[in-house]
Amino acid sequence: MTLEQKFKDLAAENAPGQEGRKTEIDLAALRRGGPILGDVVDFSHGDVDAFPPTPAAFDAWSQGFAAGGQQAYTEYRGSAPIRERLAQRLGSFTGKAVDGEDGMIVTPGTQGALFLALGATVTTGTKVAVVEPDYFANRKLVRFFNGEVVPIQLTYDENSTQRGPDLSQLEEAFRSGVEVMVFSTPNNPTGLVYSGDVIERIATLAATHNVTLIVDQLYSRLLYRGERYAHLRSCDVVPDNLIIIMGPSKTESLSGFRLGVAFGTPALITRMERLQALVSLRAAGYNQAVLDTWFCEPDGWITDRIAQHTVIRDDLLGIFRARGLVTATPQAGSYLFPRLPKLAVAPNAFVSLLRDQADVTVTLGDEFGPTSADSIRLNFSQDHDTACDAAKRLVAMVERYQA
């Protein structure tokens, strides 16, 4: 594969946050009706003005800056004392001790952690099980490192009794040479939380077939009432090679700091650090200080944030379902993934028209896998009223362009 082809394959124009760059679609030829007025809403990511960063973030950063050189130049894997303190809290959260010294690396966002984890485990020809739909970068990363994507279907329909990845497909993939599996739980974009049984089964299968597991738990703190989260790393049987990825970018609205963390098998963490030395040296030094606020939020702060997201989730679900847009209830996180009915325009054109005519930005479903091209993803971590109004405009646009 030439570099030209490789980078064509990595096109980021439809990726969340990139909608402002040029589109090549001739919207004038497709447009029906006039604008639908309302506040600009960008559902491609959470609105950190509506849900601001955790209260202590600014002070923690300022103290990091004031600490000077020792905070500016940390080890590539991140500040040792910060890692040590964070390991304690992540150990409590995930149900098993975390080794801050040898088994953890601080990265520039969870994206950075994913890149390093896949870079440390995937090379030319490596077969990687990738769930579909799942976070858009997973497939692209495997291809970037010249690995081979082995798709695993995810069932996330509201009423299915088989919600979760197709485990027989997964076992077959593991039997036939898959060496690495990467997946997110809660799933991005659907909000599905893998059940305890499913998590145990994946852990056991991976251990049996010596598969490396990379588990993206970015949204695991934003868990709705009544839901249970299963931590794979605290299963009785786990594979030898296991990396867990988390970060404070979402629930805690700290994305502007680009902080993530990966923890797991020391030999893999060492590889990830070697790669980090080439990629960006380290997560920005002063920013790392903000990790000291993580899992140390004021009492009730997380509970309150979850409660606010619950109201938005339920109200948007109401708006979509009232007009027949099939949408699963997310068990965690802040994504909705409604399926569009058959439209008179292609889904990517609809997404561009939605932005053009109704000032609503969403992310195309096919970013998350080829089987969900008829869905769109909305990050509903937004101002409640503005989001509801935008959802109504979205529904009106769907009706306008229905086939």
Next chain:
Amino acid sequence: MTLEQKFKDLAAENAPGQEGRKTEIDLAALRRGGPILGDVVDFSHGDVDAFPPTPAAFDAWSQGFAAGGQQAYTEYRGSAPIRERLAQRLGSFTGKAVDGEDGMIVTPGTQGALFLALGATVTTGTKVAVVEPDYFANRKLVRFFNGEVVPIQLTYDENSTQRGPDLSQLEEAFRSGVEVMVFSTPNNPTGLVYSGDVIERIATLAATHNVTLIVDQLYSRLLYRGERYAHLRSCDVVPDNLIIIMGPSKTESLSGFRLGVAFGTPALITRMERLQALVSLRAAGYNQAVLDTWFCEPDGWITDRIAQHTVIRDDLLGIFRARGLVTATPQAGSYLFPRLPKLAVAPNAFVSLLRDQADVTVTLGDEFGPTSADSIRLNFSQDHDTACDAAKRLVAMVERYQA
């Protein structure tokens, strides 16, 4: 090559800043004499406590944070208005207009820019001309992307009339299939500034042979009195594919923000952005706001900083040369690269002993190329008196371990 071998090759234990991690050398068996007391000095990087960040950095960051969502979530290539403003100033500095919209990307440090630039141009089998000695990551990056390093010898001896890369070797390399060349000027680790004639010759040769040039100009602002800096991008003839890399981490002491910038051929910048979408999404949003202070320092601030570095440079050169350590005078930047005499222990053992017995950290020469294993690199952006005292301890250690 297996991943195991590949990552062994990328060993970062001797890289600057990683000296705190375990060493496997049995120092007890090699040690001569007792400790040489003095303040701990880490010459592996500049001391941002001795030379603090530019004065407006904190306020700029705070304003970025206060700006909220728009600053947290920029395009992957960085905030459009910040790029636009910076392009103006970089155009003035480099002598030719810079396209902030399509021809520039903000990266997590210049390391991030180098990673993206090489990732965008090097794939399996790509031949890359790499100067030796030069920045340690250049060779590692080429190997990481499965390219082939074609070494080009750099002459940096104080008294040579041929200072610079071997141009006949370079032309031969370009003729025989090299597609990319990466180099730093001012050179890291030697402080050599490529002359105007050399820069023009490289630009012309690259244009003739259709070679992509990646020029790391990280230290180009810290230019000593009487020296001239030649900007390759403002040559009359330049290759179609050209990327310039700069950043405020060094002269301006803003390394703790992890900010860099690459500017040049739009098609390559687009590739770099696609890769950045996978690597870390973007440089930390709030930190990007600090770029507005760059090239906007108070009057005389840079001049004063250069003057302070000149004194330290000259005093350290005096200490080293008085004891016969051959050291070229850096024309720019803050690195000294003295050659060690023949020692009774291997250079890597000496570096460990120096840290162990004299509390002085330096970087091994072989990080910068196989031909400079008998040299050590010191970043002399340090407190003057502390640095001079540490240099004297270094010289005493050299005498103690001389063969």
